[in-house]
Amino acid sequence: MKLLSRKATCNSHGQDSSYFLGWQEYEKNPYDVVQNPSGIIQMGLAENQLSFDLLESWLANNPDPAIFKRDGQSIFRELALFQDYHGLPAFKNALVEFMAEIRGNRVSFDPKKLVLTAGATSANETLMFCLAEPGEAFLLPTPYYPGFDRDLKWRTGVEIVPIHCSSTNSFRVTESALEEAYEAAKKRNLKVKGVLVTNPSNPLGTTLSLDELNLLVSFISLKNIHLISDEIYSGTVFSSPEFVSVMEILNKKKYSADVELWNRVHIVYSLSKDLGLPGFRVGAIYSNDEMVVSAATKMSSFGLVSSQTQYLLSAMLSDKKFTRNYISENQKRLKQRQEKLISGFRSAGISCLESNAGLFCWVDMRHLLSSNTFDAEMELWKKIVYDVGLNISPGSSCHCSEPGWFRVCFANMSAETLTLAIQRIKDFAELTVASSSRRSHQSMKNSRRRSLTKWVFRLSFDGREPDERIQLQIISY
């Protein structure tokens, strides 16, 4: 047999997780208002579909960049040949200004410290290659984006050690949790190279507080390690507290002269969430460390952004009138949607973690669990996928240490679809509450367990690769 590498045959790509079952079921039976009104509604996909009209109208008013024209002249040849891994200067300039604008211009970014990559997926992996050896570790607060298991570990050989966060303090990062994680890594003989946080958080939808940011910076300062702040949702902050980037903490007097500390803080950004353009593969690494910028720039050869796309977006993001309006209008709409979801779920007796950002809510369904276990969480999740017809993401897929939490997306569908989803969950919650008070509760649980068992049995002995049943496979969740 012609052997493949260990990387090819291992499971670190993470795609055998139960998480993908929801995807499969959605693909088999996708909701459509006309063609399939009883189908499964996709609420597991963190896409921003609320502001496309703003992009479309800009494109309609500015047709030239898409057809390779600048000032009426064709620059097709220039763009077709442009493969410089330093990136199109006009695009990097526009991008750093956009990043600054999102942060209320409280920080500014130097385009020379920005490295373009084919999406944040590539940016995160590249940073791992630059900062850590195989077998070394990064600490990540839980719950975290399921894709990190692949992006940070698969080809790099780097390990993730969780910083456990709990609902007792709204999943905030604490000093003791950081220390515990650090010790846990030590016990496993893993050298810790840094901490990676997502701010705003996926899946929590919250921004890191000033306390947390200060804690993180002082922790990495003390331990002499790196901090990566994945800020890909920074443009989705729709209510207070305002977004505070880790760069703002470094600007403070305390740290402003600590050059070595500055060199250990790196930001990841992307246009996939804020601008809703995941297909265009636009990501970036921002670092104050020249060596990191230099190494990452060379590595970006393996995942450059199409010059066609760089040019289009340089024109769009250079239009300050457009960006100003987009940022504020997009935030308004996200806020509206989030409130709709929150109030809808509340009327079903389901509460959400208080959040101010993101394209999703972190929903508390612990009271609907049959027991405080992850098995019960899976049981509940399958019910919600099959019986309720909503594909939502179970907390266990995000490595949450507490069962019963789910990530529910609200920006990847129409308002009407969200209304329907809310109705379905209401009906389900009422049924669950009602049935739990009936004497037949136990026998219903038994019959559900039997049918669940049959279903699980069918899946595991189907003999076919899970992959074959997935028609569409996307890379970000």
Added chain:
Amino acid sequence: MAVEIEQPSVRLSRVAVSETHGEDSPYFAGWKAYDENPYDELSNPSGVIQMGLAENQVSFDLLEEYLEQHSEVASWGKKVSGFRENALFQDYHGLLSFRKAMASFMGEVREGRASFDPDRIVLTAGATAANELLTFILANPGDALLVPTPYYPGFDRDLRWRTGVKIVPIHCDSSNNFQVTAEALEAAYRSAEAMSVKVSAVLITNPSNPLGITIDRPVLDEILNFVGRKNIHLVSDEIYSGSVFSSGEFVSVAEVLQSRDFKDAERVHIVYSLSKDLGLPGFRVGTIYSYNDAVVNTARRMSSFTLISSQTQQLLAAMLSDDEFTKNYVRTNRERLRKRYEKIILGLRNGGIECLKGNAGLFCWMNLKPLLENATRESELKLWKSILNEAKLNISPGSSCHCSEPGWFRVCFANMSEKTLEVALKRIHNLMENTKISLHNVISF
């Protein structure tokens, strides 16, 4: 903010600080010299002419004409949902219409002698990414790929840097026009064994960069038999397959497999790209075509790190689905490259310089052995420097391509206008004249 770093207190990874990216080699020093003093017909007629960049600029007008006539393919058409759908599309299977168009274009480039299944095509951001990705999949850190010399300098980075995989050379020389031989294959394999290094695959570039020649069919058979005997993989980088000067001269490994009824095909993988044939390196379009299901599935998942912009996929899907356009493009591009090649060969011959008889690519493999002081790498580099400094031409020394025979140089001819090529040829003539004079006067340069 000025930053003074003596020694980073938190080490970056070994990969980050290593020199395996290869960018300190002379190959790149020539680039620098060009960047600092680039030739321009009007504004800098005495500047350095870039002949070290394998770009195809001879057929842009065909692409521009297509875009003029079909501007809607770049603008998402009249459909309201066109933009939205495209912007959201991040499926690592890639746009089906684009994969179909690529499969058909690859078949067309091979003049119908091989056909490709769109479901075996994995898309990556350029062949650079495709080659690295395949290496991650086929080899473990510490394993080796056997690569015939001379080879594309970028392989040192693409195949080795982040993967930790080694390259063991299959030495080729001018005694048989640099063709791979059975003996050379075995010798390379043995030398890997001697280093206790496991060989995972043979990687060939066909047509060859930097040689500019297609691999003979018997040699392809030999290589296929070799990888079969050793139970290893074969990667065939065919990114110059559309740049063959005459019809019928290119034999793809796909054709050979077809003639063998695809027996033992699961060890073969093809890399392709639109950077050379279509002259679109900026758009980052590469593909892996594998006859091995496990490789296709794994490569697809790994391509998450290097997807092609959906905006670009959409544009090229339309362009490459246009049979009239592609047929005309392939034929016209081929003719123009041949004409350029003939021009440079004639020009060099008139200056007393011979090249390897080439039939493909965007460059020729020039023989300057007669001008070397000694048959050494040092003499070659000395000659290269003097060509750069005196004739102001940036060409690529064979040593940067790991050629084991000093004195050969790769000279690109498709990345400039005809006029510029004429200027370059004139400079070479002058250099040769001066060399004759100085050799006559027993003065070495």
